[in-house]
Amino acid sequence: MFRTINYLESGNEVQRRAFQVIHQLGILEDMSKYNPVLCGTIPIAIDIKGSDLDIILEVYEPDRFSKDVKSRYGQLDGFVLRDLTMSDMPTVLTNFHYGGFEFELFAQPRAVEQQNAYLHMLVEHHLLMTNPQIKAEIIRLKEQGMKTEPAFAHVLGLAGDPYDELLVLGTELGVINGVGEL
Known part of the structure; x- marks a missing residue:
């Protein structure tokens, strides 16, 4: 897409x-x-x-x-x-x-399909499509100065480095196959 x-x-x-x-x-x-x-x-x-x-x-x-x-x-x-x-x-x-x-x-x-920005976007898009109710909170946190990946991690209750945790979650959800691979 x-x-x-x-x-x-x-x-x-x-x-x-x-x-x-x-x-x-x-x-x-x-x-x-x-x-x-x-x-x-x-x-x-x-x-x-x-x-x-x-x-x-x-x-x-x-x-x-x-x-x-x-x-x-x-x-x-x-x-x-x-x-x-x-x-x-x-x-x-x-x-x-x-x-x-x-x-x-x-x-x-x-x-580009292996770069973190692309992988993060795929995972975030999937999360927004499957949980549309989180969108407003993500935007609110961003407007308060939080970066995108930390905002997702906060809303989802992910511990650890938010950039890494989104890749792990994307792998677990089947959005990406292994960290850094489609």
Whole structure:
């Protein structure tokens, strides 16, 4: 469902606006060789004011990717590009503003379907579909400053690291097969 953004076109107001802005920018086409996938709260309609458009990418040549991103988006407001190590993996994180949204590009040398942002979104979407009554509380906690995964963990009473616990729960529920695998 989340491999394309077509579902946004018939979504809520923020989702429809995101669909238009993403198409206007042409970022999915520009970044197509990196298998871009929109993740985060906007696709699953638990966004709050100021939520960004998180796009994850599969990148094995970070220097080439950084040059590509800088040449395409470096002139946009708030452009920042950082090289990091996350989960023992080289990561390129890019932020900029366009069309009333903040974009965050998250690039790692791992298939997008195995990246935590994608897996978390699948688990969260499943939880929202099977327990729609939790949506309002998740949004309320987010509006109070809690991050998405900790908000889910709080509502579900999960102990331990919320990011890890959501992956474990997703495996137990059969949403994902093993941590980091579909």
